Amino acid sequence: MLTTYTVENGHLAMREGVREPEALRKAVWVDLMQPSRDEEAAVQDALHVEIPTREEMQEIESSSRLYREGDTLVLTANFLYGVETGEFSSTPISFVLTGNSLVTVRYATPKAFPVFAARCAKSPGLLTGGDAVMLHLFEQIVDRLADILERIGADMDRASQGAFRRGKPGEVTLGERDLKEALLTLGQVGEVTTRASETLLGLNRILTFVGAEKAMAIRKENQGAIKTLVRDVRSLVEHANFLNNKATFLLDAVLGIINVEQTNIIKTFTVVSVALMPPTLIASIYGMNFAHMPELNSTFGYPIALALMIASAVVPVWYFKRKGWL
Structure with a gap:
């Protein structure tokens, strides 16, 4: 134009x-x-x-x-x-x-x-x-x-x-x-x-x-x-x-x-994974099919195992917070 x-x-x-x-x-x-x-x-x-x-x-x-x-x-x-x-x-x-x-x-x-x-x-x-x-x-x-x-x-x-x-x-x-x-x-x-x-x-x-x-x-x-x-x-x-x-x-x-x-998200997943590893270990041990396991015949064996799993999950979280990682 x-x-x-x-x-x-x-x-x-x-x-x-x-x-x-x-x-x-x-x-x-x-x-x-x-x-x-x-x-x-x-x-x-x-x-x-x-x-x-x-x-x-x-x-x-x-x-x-x-x-x-x-x-x-x-x-x-x-x-x-x-x-x-x-x-x-x-x-x-x-x-x-x-x-x-x-x-x-x-x-x-x-x-x-x-x-x-x-x-x-x-x-x-x-x-x-x-x-x-x-x-x-x-x-x-x-x-x-x-x-x-x-x-x-x-x-x-x-x-x-x-x-x-x-x-x-x-x-x-x-x-x-x-x-x-x-x-x-x-x-x-x-x-x-x-x-x-x-x-x-x-x-x-x-x-x-x-x-x-x-x-x-x-x-x-x-x-x-x-x-x-x-x-x-x-x-x-x-x-x-x-x-x-x-x-x-x-x-x-x-x-x-x-x-x-993104680092915070990855850190959260890492802490969760670490916290669940000890309970998983305990559950794996007591899931074994051995004939001679003293705790299996104990009246308090089941609650003791649960308490151990909870304690093993809480202790790492407490330790991480004390160190300032959370």
Whole structure:
């Protein structure tokens, strides 16, 4: 789908499916969402730029993601999307900055894009040029990532409180459901923070490249925004790393609690087995079919045997408690 954004008489004009060369040249922002070959060809012919293919966008080497062709900058990075629905992933998005126009090529929709389009409808002054659109779009992406990291931090705090809930001193009160919920939350937190860090790393590379080419690509009044974006991105990278480390610590703590509970279960079975071994031995002895066993003719033989079995079970348990093993 091809969407153009143009400012006409102080108002935003957003049109879909426009392929006339003159209309494409007037557009400040051309957004290609899962473009067809015809749409790519129309934009290339009108703006005289090379639109990267999906295969080219997925290349990982920097020379294929960040490069300059004449007066055109082609910038590609992976961006996080789908966090709101829980079906999150990363998608490569290309920004082609040429003259006074910005062309974006994408195959998924991070929430920052529709939010920025809605902002442009209210404030058409954001569309003063292709460089302004790109930098404002980056600002929206950074704001969105900050919101995601804040929410992830809150989820992690809830998981932390659930992982360290205690009843009596020294008694962990986590159940199987609590442990499973904590593990799933921490797993999701780790995945989101990793993909957010990937997005921030890509943005940092783009801003570093644009900063080196700003004399050619960015107008003087917009160059100050690059420094602000770099500062914001670096602070979010540090925060994402902090959340990642915290998630790793909490995951280790939850796994430690699981190991402690499993150890307690195994210890209980071990104590029961040890406590039942002496009574089993006594019962085995008196179950033998020998002709000469004095206790068999004794009036108190049966209760004495029962007493011995009970005592042989109680004594090991008492000894274990005295040693602090129970």
